[in-house]
Structures are given as structure tokens and as C-alpha cells.
Amino acid sequence: MVILTSRTDMSEGAATADWDINDAVVPRVTSFDAFGEWCDGHVRRVYPPACEEARRHASGWAMRNTNNHNVHILKKSCLGVLVCSVRCRLPDGSRVHLRPAICDKARKKQQGKPCPNRLCNGGRLEVQPCRGHCGYPVTHFWRHTEHAIFFQAKGSHDHPRPEAKGASEVRRSLGAGRRVRGIALLLAREAAIADKMMTVKPEKQMSQKLVNPHSQPPPLIPDSQRVQLTCTCGPFECSCRWRADPSSEPCMASTWPLSEAQTYTTYVPPVPPAPSLSVQQHYDPTALPADDIFHPEEIFQLDQPIRLDYPMEENTLESPPTFADLNSENSRPEDPYWLDWQHPTGSESSETPSPELFGGCYQQNEGYCDQQAYVQQPYYPEEAQYYPTESTRNSPIMDIQDQRFYRYGQDCVQTLETQAWNYSDCAFSSNDVTECKQYFDVQHQQNMNAFNGLL
DNA sequence: GAGTGCGGGTTAT
DNA sequence: ATAACCCGCACTC
Numbered sequence: 001m002v003i004l005t006s007r008t009d010m011s012e013g014a015a016t017a018d019w020d021i022n023d024a025v026v027p028r029v030t031s032f033d034a035f036g037e038w039c040d041g042h043v044r045r046v047y048p049p050a051c052e053e054a055r056r057h058a059s060g061w062a063m064r065n066t067n068n069h070n071v072h073i074l075k076k077s078c079l080g081v082l083v084c085s086v087r088c089r090l091p092d093g094s095r096v097h098l099r100p101a102i103c104d105k106a107r108k109k110q111q112g113k114p115c116p117n118r119l120c121n122g123g124r125l126e127v128q129p130c131r132g133h134c135g136y137p138v139t140h141f142w143r144h145t146e147h148a149i150f151f152q153a154k155g156s157h158d159h160p161r162p163e164a165k166g167a168s169e170v171r172r173s174l175g176a177g178r179r180v181r182g183i184a185l186l187l188a189r190e191a192a193i194a195d196k197m198m199t200v201k202p203e204k205q206m207s208q209k210l211v212n213p214h215s216q217p218p219p220l221i222p223d224s225q226r227v228q229l230t231c232t233c234g235p236f237e238c239s240c241r242w243r244a245d246p247s248s249e250p251c252m253a254s255t256w257p258l259s260e261a262q263t264y265t266t267y268v269p270p271v272p273p274a275p276s277l278s279v280q281q282h283y284d285p286t287a288l289p290a291d292d293i294f295h296p297e298e299i300f301q302l303d304q305p306i307r308l309d310y311p312m313e314e315n316t317l318e319s320p321p322t323f324a325d326l327n328s329e330n331s332r333p334e335d336p337y338w339l340d341w342q343h344p345t346g347s348e349s350s351e352t353p354s355p356e357l358f359g360g361c362y363q364q365n366e367g368y369c370d371q372q373a374y375v376q377q378p379y380y381p382e383e384a385q386y387y388p389t390e391s392t393r394n395s396p397i398m399d400i401q402d403q404r405f406y407r408y409g410q411d412c413v414q415t416l417e418t419q420a421w422n423y424s425d426c427a428f429s430s431n432d433v434t435e436c437k438q439y440f441d442v443q444h445q446q447n448m449n450a451f452n453g454l455l
Numbered sequence: 456g457a458g459t460g461c462g463g464g465t466t467a468t
Numbered sequence: 469a470t471a472a473c474c475c476g477c478a479c480t481c
Contacts, residue, residue, distance in 0.1 A: 065460055066472075074460075077472080100459085103457050103477085136472070 019044065021073055021141040021152040028147055038161060039140070045151040054149040057142045061130075062100045062162050066139070075138040078130035078155075081162040088120035096120070099162035100127050114387055132158040 019026050021044070023335025033045040035053045037060040047054035047331040057063075063076035082098035093134050101107040107127065115123035131136040163172055 064458095067460095067462065067464095067474090069462075071461085102459075103456070106457060139472095243471080431470095 021150055022141050026145060026150055039153045041156045043153050047149040047151060049147060049149060051149060059140060060161060060164060063140055064102050071334060072143060076140040077141040078157060080128045080130040082161045083128045084115040084117060084120055084123035084128045086120060086123035088115060088117050088123045091119060095159040097162055099165060128159050130157055130159055134155045322369050
């Protein structure tokens with residue numbers, strides 16, 4: 001245990017280098033990190049008790065609670081990502097990577113469902129488990145003290161990021177039924193979703209704008225697409241944002257922030273177009289959507305035979321399904337909801353194309369594997385992350401002056417038992433927070449005005 | 456219904 | 469002893 005007195009050379013985040021989540025004593029830090037939704041690798045963060053997402057132990061990754069028999073430290077392990085068994089490609093070259101349900105029961109229902117990509121031929125959803133921590137799932141640890149929330153991640157995810165957590169939730173909250181009349185209304189709704197996405201996690205945006213240099217994912221539906229009312233791309237199909245030459249593509253955003261535009265437009269598929277693209281040629285992009293619109297999360301709700309024995313392969317990337325898999329009794333042409341997917345209108349899968357398509361190897365963190373030698377499967381390079389990798393930064397406005405140490409045990413029994421775990425009794429309060437909330441209120445109101453105007 | 460936290464219990468190393 | 473994992477329960481939204 002290293003006693004932390006002051007930090008001026010932090011490379012990992014605020015007061016993150018010299019403590020471990022299992023330390024009997026954790027430092028009272030002088031500065032906090034802004035919340036990072038997509039923490040990857042072996043990182044440690046310290047969040048202010050007022051950070052709502054930290055209090056909720058939120059994460060972009062699909063993390064499930066894991067019992068570590070330690071009431072002081074909450075442990076979560078990564079569930080991986082829901083992918084297509086045949087690794088089909090979307091028109092933009094990316095792959096399906098949905099968010100696995102946290103609930104075991106719901107997750108089992110997801111598996112074996114036909115791939116929602118209408119261009120996919122016979123693929124089914126399966127969970128690609130996370131093996132980023134020495135062969136085990138990446139784990140997150142949360143620990144609360146009176147004046148801070150300590151977060152530590154162990155392992156680097158060896159799979160694409162799943163669909164952002166808010167995506168399906170927002171759609172569900174928006175969902176005023178399945179019926180969508182016309183493409184205009186549909187697109188307006190998608191734009192509204194994007195707007196609402198910007199308001200669902202106000203604190204994150206707040207921290208981004210004010211104190212958070214951590215790169216956060218762009219909205220699932222970029223601002224540019226909100227004006228693409230002539231774009232008729234369906235879910236998985238809108239490749240407008242991938243066009244290398246914006247001038248040649250009406251759908252391409254002209255108002256996209258430069259950084260994002262660069263990220264998207266510099267993309268060059270490392271592989272030939274997927275064979276399924278030939279199917280796309282027969283698809284009439286101008287066709288109006290079917291009357292009844294199914295969203296993937298709705299698919300998951302349907303009562304379909306669950307293939308509980310669906311193979312869970314360690315390296316699913318190289319394991320295409322068998323002929324039997326592709327021609328099972330659950331073949332999609334007979335499934336009514338699959339037919340609906342032939343006329344998609346919603347936005348689904350992840351709006352974040354799989355970084356894997358960039359090729360290369362996923363980042364390695366062998367040095368952190370202290371349990372056993374384990375060679376992580378090559379996947380995709382860190383720089384190929386669709387979202388910019390998170391950097392380290394401090395939160396100047398959240399700096400506090402003094403330093404103390406908290407111990408669960410003798411020194412901190414009262415703190416931890418009566419305060420630290422009482423989310424409603426956070427001690428963090430400052431004018432800065434007030435300013436942040438005011439900023440959010442303004443932003444929220446603006447977004448909601450736009451949102452209401454669209455629906 | 457799904458997400459989440461908690462805790463008892465089992466298994467493997 | 470430690471870690472991963474399964475399962476059930478309760479609570480919340």
C-alpha cells in the first residue's frame with residue numbers, strides 16, 4: 001500500500017495509480033475523474049460521490065453482478081457481446097454486436113434468435129464471451145467511501161463494444177407501439193431517439209463538456225443523420241456515414257464534427273464486400289417499410305424456441321455455423337418477425353460498427369495477467385476502436401483540498417456502513433455541481449424541445 | 456419483464 | 469484461500 005499524498009503526474013486518472021481496490025485503506029484523493037462509460041484495460045478511477053453513473057455502477061459494457069463475497073466491494077464481470085453466428089456483415093462492413101441482456105433468463109432468450117440483419121443468411125445470435133482477463137471475463141470493481149467512489153477494471157475486452165445501453169432503453173421508452181406510418185415519421189423518430197439519447201445521460205455530457213477529456217461515444221444517430229430525411233437506409237443498412245466522399249453521397253453529413261467525420265470517412269473496409277451484399281442488390285431502398293415494425297429488442301421478446309444448446313465456441317470468429325445450423329427448423333423465412341425484418345425501418349444492432357473490421361490484433365495486456373499464461377485472441381487494435389479511446393484526465397473543478405484515508409475496518413466502520421453505501425447521503429456538494437446542473441437543465445430543455453417537435 | 460444488488464452455495468486452481 | 473460461476477431472492481423501474 002502506497003500512501004498517496006499528492007499527485008501531479010497522474011497518467012491513468014485522478015489518484016488512480018497508487019491504490020488497489022482491495023487495499024485496506026484507500027486514499028482520499030485530491031481530484032476526481034469524470035465518468036468513463038467505456039473503460040477498457042487495467043484502469044482505476046475515482047469518481048465523486050455525486051456522480052450518478054458511478055453510483056449506479058454504470059458501464060457501456062454489459063456487466064453483470066458477480067458475487068465476490070465482499071460486501072464492501074461490488075464486483076461485476078463482462079458478459080461479452082451478442083454477435084451473429086455467421087459473422088455476417090452489414091452494408092457498411094461492420095458486424096452485428098448487440099448488447100447481451102444482463103438477466104440470465106433474458107440472455108438465454110436472446111441466444112439462438114435469428115440475426116436481425118436482414119442481409120444475413122441463416123445467422124443466429126450468440127454470445128461471444130469476454131475473455132479479456134487472462135481468459136476470464138473482464139471484471140469491474142466498485143467501492144464506495146464517504147468522499148469518493150473507487151472504480152477498478154481488470155482486463156481488456158477482447159470483443160467489440162456492445163450496443164450502447166441506452167439505445168434499446170430509449171427506443172423502448174419512446175415506443176408508442178410498433179406501427180410506424182411512412183418513412184418520414186420513422187426518420188423523425190430516429191432523429192428524436194438521437195436527441196433523447198443526448199438527454200438520457202445528462203451528467204455524462206455535462207462532464208464531457210466541462211471536465212471530461214475522456215472520449216465518449218458519439219450519439220448512435222449522429223446529428224448529421226437527423227437531416228437525412230431522404231435517406232432510406234434501414235437498420236444495419238445505412239451506409240451513408242461510411243462514404244469516403246461526402247460530396248458524392250447526399251446522405252453524408254456536411255455538419256458532422258470534424259473529428260467524427262474523420263473517424264468515419266477514413267474507414268476502408270479491409271475485406272471484400274460481404275457475399276450478402278449481392279442480396280442487397282435486390283433490395284429496393286425506396287420501398288416503404290412494412291406496416292408493422294419490429295425492433296430487435298422486440299424480437300427478443302417473442303416466444304421462439306430457444307436453442308439452449310446452441311454452441312458457445314471459444315473462438316467464434318473462426319467458427320462458422322454448420323449446414324444444419326443454417327438450415328434448422330427455425331429458418332427465418334417462416335418466421336413472421338423475420339419477414340418483417342425484410343422491410344426494416346428501425347435502427348438496431350449497434351450503431352457502432354465492430355472495430356474488428358479494421359483488422360489487426362486487439363490490445364494485449366499480458367502483463368496484467370497474474371493468474372496464468374493466456375493468449376488473448378487477436379481481435380482489433382485499440383486504435384481501431386470505433387469510439388476514441390478514453391484518455392486520462394483530471395477534473396480540476398472537482399478538486400478538493402485535503403486528503404484523508406478511509407479504512408473499512410476500524411477507522412471507517414461508521415463511514416462505510418452508515419454513509420459510504422448510502423447513495424442518498426453523498427457528501428459531495430459544491431458550486432461546481434450546481435453550475436453543472438444548471439448547464440444540464442439548459443441543454444436538457446433544448447433537446448426536449450427539439451424532441452417534442454419531431455414527434 | 457428486465458436490470459440490479461445481495462448472498463448462499465459449488466467447483467476449480 | 470481465492471476466484472469464477474450458478475442460483476434464488478428482493479427491490480426498482
